[in-house]
Amino acid sequence: MRVIINSQEQSNELVAMExxxxxxxxxxxxxxxxxxxxxxxxxxxxxxxxxxxxxxxKDVKTFNLDEYxxxxxxxxxxxxxxxxxxxxEHIDIDLKNTNVPSGLGADEKACEDYERSLIEAGEMxxxxxxxxxxxxxxxxxxxxxFDSVTRIVKLADATREANKRFFSSIDEVxxxxxTMGISSIMRAKKIILMVFGAAKAEVVKQVVMGKPTIAVxxxxxxxxxxxxxxxxxxxxxxxx
Ligand code: F6R
Numbered sequence: 001m002r003v004i005i006n007s008q009e010q011s012n013e014l015v016a017m018e019x020x021x022x023x024x025x026x027x028x029x030x031x032x033x034x035x036x037x038x039x040x041x042x043x044x045x046x047x048x049x050x051x052x053x054x055x056x057x058k059d060v061k062t063f064n065l066d067e068y069x070x071x072x073x074x075x076x077x078x079x080x081x082x083x084x085x086x087x088x089e090h091i092d093i094d095l096k097n098t099n100v101p102s103g104l105g106a107d108e109k110a111c112e113d114y115e116r117s118l119i120e121a122g123e124m125x126x127x128x129x130x131x132x133x134x135x136x137x138x139x140x141x142x143x144x145x146f147d148s149v150t151r152i153v154k155l156a157d158a159t160r161e162a163n164k165r166f167f168s169s170i171d172e173v174x175x176x177x178x179t180m181g182i183s184s185i186m187r188a189k190k191i192i193l194m195v196f197g198a199a200k201a202e203v204v205k206q207v208v209m210g211k212p213t214i215a216v217x218x219x220x221x222x223x224x225x226x227x228x229x230x231x232x233x234x235x236x237x238x239x240x
Contacts, residue, residue, distance in 0.1 A: 001227045003208055003239070008041060008196050011230040015128075015192055016045035018228075020055045022125055028059040032127035032185070033087075034138075035064065035079045038194050039128060040086060047090040057093040061121055064100040065129070065138040066179040069152060071103045077166050078103055101178040106152055111178060115150040118184055127188035131195045134158040135203050135216035139179035142215050148181030182220055190226040193218065198234040205238040 006014065022029055033039070049055045064079055073080035080100040088098055101114050118124075129137050134156055140148060141156040153176065160173040167173050185191070195204050207218035208229065214220065221227050231239075 001208075001222055001224075001229065003229045003231065003236075005231050005233060005236045005239075008232045011194060011196070011232060012041035012045050015042050015194065015230055016049055018126065018192065019046060020049050023055050023057070023060065026125060027056065028061070029125040030121045030123070031060060031062045032124040032180075032188055033062050033064050033083065034128045034130050035066075035082045036130045038130035038196055042128075042194065043087045046087065050091045057091045059097075060093055061097045062093070062099060063118055063121065063124065063180075064098075065185075066177050067101040067103040067106075068174040069103050069106055069176040069178060070174050073100075073102070075103075101150070103174075103178065106178045108151075111150045111152060114178070114180075115184060118150070118180070118187075124188040125190065127185055127191045129185070129191060129193045129218075129221075131193060131200060131203060131207065131218050132156075132159055133162055133200055133203060135206065135218045137182070137193075137217050137221070138185060139177040140182050140185075140217045142217060144182055144214060144217055146214060146220060147183050149184050150178065150180050152176055152178050182217060186220075186224055188224075190228070191221060191224050192228050192230065193221060194230045195235045196232045198237060200235050201238040204231060204235050208239060 067079045071078040083100055134142055139153050155177055164170045164173050206216045210219050212219045212222045
């Protein structure tokens with residue numbers, strides 16, 4: 001595990017350079033992507049690097065971590081919509097190579113199909129993650145088993161509360177999501193966890209310095225042999 005502490009701006013640039021380097025070496029990479037506030041700066045940098053000709057996503061395949069149950073891809077808060085608006089529409093990726101679990105009609109078979117397509121695509125070259133204030137990764141909430149795979153989950157109250165900022169009221173925040181599991185995430189060749197802001201300083205301490213435990217899903221990432229954690233100064237402020 002490497003913990004890299006910088007400003008948010010510099011973290012975004014350093015992570016963007018990781019992608020530029022990877023895609024130069026391996027244009028047909030498989031990328032695991034995340035949504036939420038955290039990766040927005042990184043995605044802007046990737047778009048800049050694409051526009052400057054430094055990188056192409058033409059042969060890249062992507063898999064997103066999760067999607068809200070009940071939201072269609074046209075819903076402005078759906079993660080498919082987020083990915084199209086904040087990244088895919090601005091780069092040369094073939095939309096057919098982008099995978100976001102569907103929030104409509106998701107059932108056990110849809111979960112199995114998503115997991116199978118992940119496995120068939122080969123190991124993800126980089127899995128990008130953000131961290132919930134309760135330690136979740138993807139929508140794997142506290143006490144998710146280590147061997148979990150793609151499935152439908154009930155969102156923790158803390159998660160719905162944290163994400164209500166994107167909706168007009170808490171009642172509109174979906175109660176369930178489809179998410180890759182911890183074991184789906186751990187199969188990646190490399191994991192990059194990005195965490196910003198003072199509100200996550202306490203959970204970052206548990207993730208980085210605590211014993212790996214399913215009570216704090218992010219702490220299980222310590223068991224991965226190629227993990228880079230990018231923090232801003234505020235998120236790192238409790239590391240001592
Ligand atoms: C998003 C995801 C979530 C977020 C986490 C942090 O696809 O899987 O685990 O990464 O909730 O969200 P932000 O970045 O909005 O603080």
